[in-house]
Amino acid sequence: MAKKEVLRLENVSFSYAGKKEKAVDGTSLVFREGEFAGIIGAVGSGKSTLLYCCNGLVPKEIRGKFAGTVRLFGKDVAKIGFPEISREASMVFQDPNDQIFNLTVEEEVAFGLLNRGMAREEALAAARKAVARVGLSEKLHDDPSELSAGQKQKVAIACALAADSKIILLDEPVSSLDWRSSQEVYAILSGLAHEGKTVIATEQDTCLLSRHATRIIVIDGGKVVKDGGVEVLSSSLIEKLGLRPPGPMSCGARK
Amino acid sequence: MGMLGYQRKKSIVHSLDVRLKLALLALFMLAQVFAPLSFAPLFFAITLALYSFARIDFLEVVKSRKALLLLPLIPSLLRLLFEKGSVAVAGMLLPAGMVNGTLNLVFLCSLVYTPLLFALTTAPSQISGALRFYGxxxxxxxxxxxxxxxxxxxxxxxERTLAAQRARGCRRNALALMLPVLHTCFRRARTLSLSMASRGFDADAA
Known part of the structure; x- marks a missing residue:
């Protein structure tokens, strides 16, 4: 039985203001419940832009020429506000330093919940639970700007967990992390996908995706050039795009 | 510690309700502005007492933020150097420039360092709530x-930009420092706003 559709992109195209070339070009994709989709592509291929289209940041916050429709649980993202979108889809940006601004980890994680109008005590309790999930309970009252890069990224992921949204969008979530922290982050994401959440991550590390993702989407020049299972990572296309295919020695067995 | 860096401590000043602190700060500032200049030492003494209650070393704050000293120093020096006449102080006739320059210095120090104490003893996340409380x-x-x-x-x-420039042989240059820092600020502001929007923040909501 086909799993429930959560996100649909219909012929989405986008070019940034002042630029002629399309960052996303006629992309149509459907994402379902429980999927762990990895979007890979060379630098500048349109991965991040595609991700921003998924939760309406493009074109609501990022100006440019946009065409097509994005539907979140059947609702057109262009017609609903961010408070409603954020209940369904959370985003983790590439650099956690650019998204952390509160004075304690607890307040940072509770921020999104407070925006929804949740009572402060309830929001803080949810934040504590999410922080425990990523293994940072002892850092709850610490200044997040003083944490290590891996810890900051876990805080950013905790923000997405606390929101309890059904879709989690991540833009190269482990790009500034060491191998161990990267594996920890991906283990958390895998767990979320097993719980029925939809995880969509842009990534350059094909190794991690080969171990955790259930679907691989290859982007080149703003277009989807391949969309399939993990076996896509072994195809010659990966090397042609300048990406490193996952090696058996360094990646180990798939979990 | 940044220029306005919040210092987490346990003190009477830290534990005051932020709305009350903000109101008291506003009243204190207004009182200073409208009171005669001769009251400046009294207000400055209160400022020093508040720093003591907050368990923050006032001299350390002044030393670590030397640039702030220019604000009270320059106008007071101008007064000291150019104000003519004499004033009677405790039965003695003293140069008006010296007396008023000193009082001006004390007045401006109090005006600068009292709001700084507010920033040092108040978590930024609480400031927003207090400001909204007042409309x-x-x-x-x-x-x-x-x-x-x-x-x-x-x-x-x-600091990092300066270190990177000096590692490449660049001398201290305010403009060379300012441009990359400004660029970083704008980039951070952009991504921060995207992050806040994706977390449902609505600046126009009640």
Whole structure:
């Protein structure tokens, strides 16, 4: 039985203001419940832009020429506000330093919940639970700007967990992390996908995706050039795009 | 510690309700502005007492923020150097420039360092709530609290940029430092706003 559709992109195209070339070009994709989709592509291929289209940041916050429709649980993202979108889809940006601004980890994680109008005590309790999930309970009252890069990224992921949204969008979530922290982050994401959440991550590390993702989407020049299972990572296309295919020695067995 | 960096401590001043602190700060500032200059030493003494209650070393604060001293120092020096006449003080006739310059210095120090104490003893996340309590629109209240938090971030970025420039043989140059730091600030502001929007923040909501 086909799993429930959560996100649909219909012929989405986008070019940034002042630029002629399309960052996303006629992309149509459907994402379902429980999927762990990895979007890979060379630098500048349109991965991040595609991700921003998924939760309406493009074109609501990022100006440019946009065409097509994005539907979140059947609702057109262009017609609903961010408070409603954020209940369904959370985003983790590439650099956690650019998204952390509160004075304690607890307040940072509770921020999104407070925006929804949740009572402060309830929001803080949810934040504590999410922080425990990523293994940072002892850092709850610490200044997040003083944490290590891996810890900051876990805080950013905790923000997405606390929101309890059904879709989690991540833009190269482990790009500034060491191998161990990267594996920890991906283990958390895998767990979320097993719980029925939809995880969509842009990534350059094909190794991690080969171990955790259930679907691989290859982007080149703003277009989807391949969309399939993990076996896509072994195809010659990966090397042609300048990406490193996952090696058996360094990646180990798939979990 | 940034220019306005919040210092987490346990003190009477830290534990005061932020709304009350803000109101008292506003009243204190107004009282200073409208009171005669001769009251300046009294207000300055109160400022020093508040620093003591907050368990923050006033001299350390002054030393670590030398640039702030220019604000009270320059106008007071001008007064000291150019004001003519004499004033009677405790039965003695003293140069007006010296007396008024000194009082002016004390007055301006109090004016500068009392609001700084507020920033040092108040978590930025609480400032937003207090400003909104007094009727400031959500958008502006949030701008203030983000600005407070961002000062420490900007200072760190400036230090790193300076270190990177000096490692490449560049001498201290304010413009060469300012441009990359400004660029970083704008980039951070952009991504921060995207992050806040994706977390449901609505600046115009009640």
């Amino acid at each position: 400031m629109p959500k958008r502006w209240a949030f701008i203030f609290s983000i600005a407070f938090v961002s000062v420490a971030y900007i200072r760190k970025k400036a």
